Amino acid sequence: MIKSFYLLFIVLIPMISSAQIQGENEVYLKGDRIEAKFNGGGIEKFQEFVKGNFNYSKVKKPGKMVAAFTIDVDGSVKKIKLVEYIDAGSAAEMIRVLNLCPKWEPAKRNGKAISIEIKYPMVFKRT
Template identity: 65%
Template sequence: MKVIKVLFMFILFPIFGFSQIGGEAEVYLTGDRIDAKFNGGGIDNFTEFLHKEFDYSKVTKPGKLEAAFTIDIQGNVTKIRIIQILDIESATEFIRVLKKCPKWEPAQRNGKPISIEIKYPMVFRAK
C-alpha cells in the first residue's frame, strides 16, 4: 500500500499538475494581438504629441519620470499613475498631458478591442 502511495505522489501527481499549468498557458497564447495606435501610428506618434504638449519649464532637475496608463476598449487614456517620480511639478505636468491626450485606436485580439497598459518613461538631462 505504501508503494502505491509513493508511486502516486512522485509519478502521477506531478503529471496532473503539469497538465493544469499547460492548459492555463494556452488561454493567454490564443489569438493575434494588434497593438494600440495613436493618430494612425505607433508609440512614435505618441512621443511626438507628448513632446509638443509637455511644458519642459516644469522640470526642475535631471532624472527619470515614468508613468503607466491604460488604453481602454474605447481608446481612452485611463488609470494614469506615476511609477517613478522625479519631482511633483514634472509628474503633475505629465499627468496633465496624458489627460489631454486624444483617443487612441484600441489594441485588438481576435478582431475585438482589448484594453492594455502602457508604461512610458521620460528621461530629462541637465542643460
C-alpha cells in the same frame, strides 16, 4: 468522498490557473494581438504629442519619469499613475498631458478590442 474531492481538485486547478493568466504579464494562448495606435501611428506619434504638449519648465532637475496608463477598449486613456518621478511639479505636468491625450485606436486580439497598459519613460537631462 475522496473520489469526489479528487475530482473537484482536478476540475478547479485548471480554472484557477487560467484565471491568473491576465494583466501585465498576460500570456496569449490564441489569436494574434495588434498593438494600439496613436493618431494612425505607433509610439513615435505619441512621443510627438507628449513633446508638443509637455511644459519642460516644470522639470527642475535631471532624472527619469515613468508613467503607466491603460488604453481602454474604447481607446481612452485611463488609470494614469506615475511609477517613477522626479518631483511633484514634473509629475503633475505629465498627468496633465496624459489627460489631454486624444483617443487611441485600441489594441485588438482576434479582431476584438482589448485594454492594455503602457509604461512610458521620459529621461530629462541638464542642457
